[in-house]
Amino acid sequence: RHISYTPVRYSVTEMLERSGQFYSLMNLRRSVRFISPEPVPREVIENVIRTAGTSPSGAHTEPWTFVVVSDTEVKKRIREIVEDEELINYQQRMGLKWVHDLKRLRTNWVKEYLDVAPYLILVFKQTYGVLPGGKKKTHYYNEISVSISCGILLAALQNAGLVTVTTTPLNCGPQLRSLLQRPANEKLLMLLPVGLPASDAMVPELKRKELKDIMISV
Amino acid sequence: RHISYTPVRYSVTEMLERSGQFYSLMNLRRSVRFISPEPVPREVIENVIRTAGTSPSGAHTEPWTFVVVSDTEVKKRIREIVEDEELINYQQRMGLKWVHDLKRLRTNWVKEYLDVAPYLILVFKQTYGVLPGGKKKTHYYNEISVSISCGILLAALQNAGLVTVTTTPLNCGPQLRSLLQRPANEKLLMLLPVGLPASDAMVPELKRKELKDIMISV
Ligand SMILES: Cc1cc2nc3c(=O)[nH]c(=O)nc-3n(C[C@H](O)[C@H](O)[C@H](O)COP(=O)(O)O)c2cc1C
Ligand SMILES: Cc1cc2nc3c(=O)[nH]c(=O)nc-3n(C[C@H](O)[C@H](O)[C@H](O)COP(=O)(O)O)c2cc1C
Numbered sequence: 001r002h003i004s005y006t007p008v009r010y011s012v013t014e015m016l017e018r019s020g021q022f023y024s025l026m027n028l029r030r031s032v033r034f035i036s037p038e039p040v041p042r043e044v045i046e047n048v049i050r051t052a053g054t055s056p057s058g059a060h061t062e063p064w065t066f067v068v069v070s071d072t073e074v075k076k077r078i079r080e081i082v083e084d085e086e087l088i089n090y091q092q093r094m095g096l097k098w099v100h101d102l103k104r105l106r107t108n109w110v111k112e113y114l115d116v117a118p119y120l121i122l123v124f125k126q127t128y129g130v131l132p133g134g135k136k137k138t139h140y141y142n143e144i145s146v147s148i149s150c151g152i153l154l155a156a157l158q159n160a161g162l163v164t165v166t167t168t169p170l171n172c173g174p175q176l177r178s179l180l181q182r183p184a185n186e187k188l189l190m191l192l193p194v195g196l197p198a199s200d201a202m203v204p205e206l207k208r209k210e211l212k213d214i215m216i217s218v
Numbered sequence: 219r220h221i222s223y224t225p226v227r228y229s230v231t232e233m234l235e236r237s238g239q240f241y242s243l244m245n246l247r248r249s250v251r252f253i254s255p256e257p258v259p260r261e262v263i264e265n266v267i268r269t270a271g272t273s274p275s276g277a278h279t280e281p282w283t284f285v286v287v288s289d290t291e292v293k294k295r296i297r298e299i300v301e302d303e304e305l306i307n308y309q310q311r312m313g314l315k316w317v318h319d320l321k322r323l324r325t326n327w328v329k330e331y332l333d334v335a336p337y338l339i340l341v342f343k344q345t346y347g348v349l350p351g352g353k354k355k356t357h358y359y360n361e362i363s364v365s366i367s368c369g370i371l372l373a374a375l376q377n378a379g380l381v382t383v384t385t386t387p388l389n390c391g392p393q394l395r396s397l398l399q400r401p402a403n404e405k406l407l408m409l410l411p412v413g414l415p416a417s418d419a420m421v422p423e424l425k426r427k428e429l430k431d432i433m434i435s436v
Binding site: 001002003004005006007008009010012014015016018019020022023026027028029030031032040041043044046047048049050051052053054055056058059060062064065066067068069070071074097098101102138140141143144147148149150151152153154155156159160161162163165166168180189190196197199200201202203204205206208209211214215216217218 | 219220221222223224225226227228230232233234236237238240241244245246247248249250258259261262264265266267268269270271272273274276277278280282283284285286287288289292315316319320356358359361362365366367368369370371372373374377378379380381383384386398407408414415417418419420421422423424426427429432433434435436
């Protein structure tokens with residue numbers, strides 16, 4: 001069944017204003033690695049996950065699972081797993097070049113935010129689906145779809161005044177999957193610690209590319 | 219150099235309100251395949267691309283190029299390329315199962331929106347960078363980063379009252395890259411026709427998964 005789609009229409013002035021305001025809001029987003037332990041209402045987290053769930057997905061497969069961890073012991077265990085692997089990543093797997101490229105971000109294998117942030121959102125991509133009868137269902141473009149939904153999640157967090165840092169913990173997927181008892185079709189794509197920024201949070205001073213360096217008009 | 223990060227703080231009530239409103243706005247987004255030829259100010263498009271450019275990226279590589287096509291002849295040529303390939307995709311490459319999975323979306327190889335929409339945004343991922351001396355620079359997680367930026371782009375379009383349909387034109391990348399004269403390090407990731415919805419736009423009636431089906435609390 002197909003239905004008609006008649007969304008609100010904005011005037012040209014409104015479109016200009018709204019698009020400019022949203023840019024200003026999103027341009028204030030930064031990856032924050034110092035998160036405050038202050039509590040954040042669970043309902044706000046639920047709203048941002050609901051928002052991520054409005055994302056488009058290849059053939060409407062909605063191939064995402066968001067695991068929201070607030071349990072202190074589980075956060076501690078996640079921190080141990082990630083730090084153990086990240087130490088090996090930095091010392092052996094990433095290579096001198098990668099470690100060098102990250103230098104100005106001053107990132108390393110110590111991730112305090114992992115047990116300080118009130119929430120950790122672990123984003124899993126469902127590499128395939130399982131139909132009621134047990135048959136596998138293909139999830140076309142699942143990694144792209146889940147990454148798009150993470151972009152919408154980041155926009156929702158920023159809009160709510162919350163911060164995170166997008167991370168892709170190298171080689172931690174299998175251990176975290178088993179810790180959180182996720183099924184075999186789910187693979188960890190991203191880990192986002194979420195909360196308010198620490199009052200003394202620092203971020204690397206970075207410039208973003210200008211419009212002319214990212215947009216080509218034809 | 220690191221700088222302190224002190225964004226605005228919202229009260230709990232404001233966080234709840236803002237996160238709920240943003241969810242309602244994003245939940246109205248649909249992939250629209252019937253786009254009106256009405257003009258849309260270029261400045262609005264520039265604002266949404268600027269917004270996409272605020273996305274996080276692995277090691278701040280910003281590995282995206284947004285090619286915005288409004289030229290009538292180029293749009294026609296893009297439509298030809300995509301329809302020719304899509305016909306082969308549907309008839310040969312995708313297989314009966316995939317075609318079957320798409321049935322309820324009623325998509326096929328005819329893509330009128332490709333020369334009707336005022337803008338086509340072709341999103342390229344830069345699989346590596348090129349340093350001033352000509353040396354290659356690794357772009358960690360470039361596909362994930364560009365997909366995240368597309369999620370933010372979709373949020374910006376929705377916020378501005380514009381519509382699109384996220385498409386990943388199978389096998390059209392090389393031809394479109396050469397048509398648009400993009401360099402060898404850039405690969406087509408997505409093609410988004412952008413504009414106002416046609417007044418008689420129809421969309422498939424779809425349900426989205428409920429919160430309990432996408433969020434797990436630990
Ligand atoms: C990675 C990706 C690829 C897609 N490819 C196509 C496509 O090639 N053609 C198309 O018509 N729709 C495509 N879609 C749109 C989906 O069919 C659509 O998002 C899904 O049916 C859900 O509908 P909604 O976006 O209206 O919520 C794609 C979506 C994503 C995220
Ligand atoms: C796919 C992806 C993976 C990332 N992985 C990490 C990570 O493992 N650790 C980290 O501290 N930051 C990570 N980042 C954050 C980037 O370093 C950050 O987005 C970039 O430096 C730009 O800074 P900004 O987000 O403040 O604009 C990642 C970002 C993306 C998009």
